[in-house]
Amino acid sequence: MAHHDIFRLKDVTVRYGRRLALDHITTQIPCGGLVALVGPNGAGKSTLLKSLLGWLPLTAGEIRLGDHHPRHLHPRLAYLPQRAEVEWDFPITVREVVAQGRWPSLGYFRRFTETENRKVEEALHELDLVAIQHEQIRRLSGGQQQRMFLARSVAQGADIFLLDEPFNSLDLAARADLLHLLQRWLGQGRTVIAAVHDLAIARSHFSHAVLLDTRLIAAGPTAEALSDANIDLAFRSHMPVLGARP
Amino acid sequence: MTPLHPFASIDEWIEPFRHGFMLRGLASALLLSVSGALLGSILVLRRLALLGDALSHSLLPGVAVAWLLFGHGVLAMLVGALATGLLIAVASALLSRLTRLKEDAAFGAFFLVAYAAGIALVSRSGTGVDLLHFLFGNILGVGPADLALTAIATGITSMLFLLFHRGIVLEVFDPVFSRASGMHVRWFHIGFLCLAVLNLVAALQTMGVILALGLFLLPAATAYLWCDRFRTMLLAAMLTGMLGSTAGLVLSFYTGISSGPSIVLCLGAGFLISALLSPRYGVLHAVRTAWRERRAVRHTTE
Numbered sequence: 254m255a256h257h258d259i260f261r262l263k264d265v266t267v268r269y270g271r272r273l274a275l276d277h278i279t280t281q282i283p284c285g286g287l288v289a290l291v292g293p294n295g296a297g298k299s300t301l302l303k304s305l306l307g308w309l310p311l312t313a314g315e316i317r318l319g320d321h322h323p324r325h326l327h328p329r330l331a332y333l334p335q336r337a338e339v340e341w342d343f344p345i346t347v348r349e350v351v352a353q354g355r356w357p358s359l360g361y362f363r364r365f366t367e368t369e370n371r372k373v374e375e376a377l378h379e380l381d382l383v384a385i386q387h388e389q390i391r392r393l394s395g396g397q398q399q400r401m402f403l404a405r406s407v408a409q410g411a412d413i414f415l416l417d418e419p420f421n422s423l424d425l426a427a428r429a430d431l432l433h434l435l436q437r438w439l440g441q442g443r444t445v446i447a448a449v450h451d452l453a454i455a456r457s458h459f460s461h462a463v464l465l466d467t468r469l470i471a472a473g474p475t476a477e478a479l480s481d482a483n484i485d486l487a488f489r490s491h492m493p494v495l496g497a498r499p
Numbered sequence: 500m501t502p503l504h505p506f507a508s509i510d511e512w513i514e515p516f517r518h519g520f521m522l523r524g525l526a527s528a529l530l531l532s533v534s535g536a537l538l539g540s541i542l543v544l545r546r547l548a549l550l551g552d553a554l555s556h557s558l559l560p561g562v563a564v565a566w567l568l569f570g571h572g573v574l575a576m577l578v579g580a581l582a583t584g585l586l587i588a589v590a591s592a593l594l595s596r597l598t599r600l601k602e603d604a605a606f607g608a609f610f611l612v613a614y615a616a617g618i619a620l621v622s623r624s625g626t627g628v629d630l631l632h633f634l635f636g637n638i639l640g641v642g643p644a645d646l647a648l649t650a651i652a653t654g655i656t657s658m659l660f661l662l663f664h665r666g667i668v669l670e671v672f673d674p675v676f677s678r679a680s681g682m683h684v685r686w687f688h689i690g691f692l693c694l695a696v697l698n699l700v701a702a703l704q705t706m707g708v709i710l711a712l713g714l715f716l717l718p719a720a721t722a723y724l725w726c727d728r729f730r731t732m733l734l735a736a737m738l739t740g741m742l743g744s745t746a747g748l749v750l751s752f753y754t755g756i757s758s759g760p761s762i763v764l765c766l767g768a769g770f771l772i773s774a775l776l777s778p779r780y781g782v783l784h785a786v787r788t789a790w791r792e793r794r795a796v797r798h799t800t801e
């Protein structure tokens with residue numbers, strides 16, 4: 254199946270002060286793929302996600318989203334926050350959070366119309382949140398909380414989803430649910446790019462992978478990109494060397 | 500004067516407000532309950548309560564200097580308070596960035612010094628009564644100009660909240676999404692600070708420097724213990740503030756307690772009752788749930 258590319262990265266370099274976070278990354282990310290970003294801690298997975306969102310000033314290089322710069326959040330792009338980034342005790346219900354997905358296109362002043370309500374309704378249905386839509390968000394399980402933020406992205410009208418370590422802090426059942434959902438989205442032509450810690454999950458469920466260790470090690474269909482040789486290359490410098498003198 | 504008891508007749512509740520100064524005090528407190536609920540909710544949700552407290556104390560030298568130079572001019576006090584408040588906020592932000600001190604320590608140090616300077620200024624050049632009025636409020640001092648300032652402060656605060664409601668919610672609830680969605684309120688922090696100072700100065704005559712924040716914080720914290728929606732929380736905080744300050748003013752009228760402490764005590768009673776009895780977030784509920792869980796565990800292991 255011939256994919257065309259949704260993101261094209263050319264020589265993307267990001268520095269935090271003196272520290273090099275991404276080193277001349279050149280690659281493409283296919284449209285309608287389930288793409289795993291893999292690499293050791295500090296390899297630049299989160300940095301790459303944030304660069305794709307257009308949130309980080311690139312030290313060098315450029316990123317194109319289709320034919321555009323992804324500078325301001327394109328309504329097609331959605332980012333799933335890590336748990337710690339949200340105030341869980343905020344007095345707010347599931348439905349209200351999902352409804353926030355409509356705010357970017359409404360701005361500060363335009364009112365919620367029937368159309369907006371319908372989109373919220375659809376997102377709640379798609380992510381199976383109807384029964385708990387009036388709950389305060391702290392009372393949800395980890396999996397439900399994640400589905401709520403995915404629903405907010407769906408309500409926003411996004412079709413490219415950037416997820417930062419979505420499998421962390423999920424129990425087994427919730428993991429299976431999420432994988433099932435991502436597979437379904439893949440079938441619908443949505444694009445998912447996720448920083449993934451668990452190599453087994455990346456290998457068994459993702460169509461494509463980008464292997465990073467500050468620089469690009471490999472990119473492409475999962476089986477090739479995550480070959481044993483490549484993995485070895487990416488993680489080798491991070492393995493403790495037995496018997497080495499300190 | 501008859502001592503007030505909880506089941507006093509309606510007449511006894513109304514009596515105090517036949518006096519012009521009490522009526523002005525009441526109007527001012529009711530208005531402040533509206534803006535106080537809005538600001539207080541942000542303080543509670545953003546965990547800024549103690550910072551707000553420090554801020555209110557640090558306004559004293561500005562207010563005192565204005566008072567020494569211009570007497571009880573509302574505008575001068577506002578400018579003085581705004582100047583010290585912002586100066587200390589900026590200075591502590593700078594200090595925490597340039598040295599190893601964290602922001603709370605820097606802010607704490609500055610506010611103590613400012614507070615001491617304020618007390619020194621007032622006690623050197625005024626009487627003990629003046630100092631007490633600054634610290635704890637003097638309902639007799641609420642003039643038409645103070646009332647006008649309060650109305651303006653409430654008006655501006657409510658309008659900004661109405662206009663930027665979505666941005667403010669995101670800024671507190673999910674700042675990453677707020678930035679991503681272009682709803683980021685760039686001047687949120689500094690704007691909030693200015694609004695807080697404006698409202699604190701408006702509350703100064705009734706509540707005093709030390710307790711002014713009570714009218715913001717206590718109703719919001721009380722409402723937070725009951726509500727699962729932001730809008731309901733704001734409305735509940737407003738109502739709590741209005742009820743508490745009315746009761747406090749009546750109490751102050753009959754007992755001679757300064758209006759500030761009297762209002763804070765009434766609000767505090769509501770807060771304590773809520774903290775104990777709130778059906779979802781109260782102490783009793785937490786204890787009962789823990790006890791039930793323990794019993795369930797014992798039941799299954801036996």
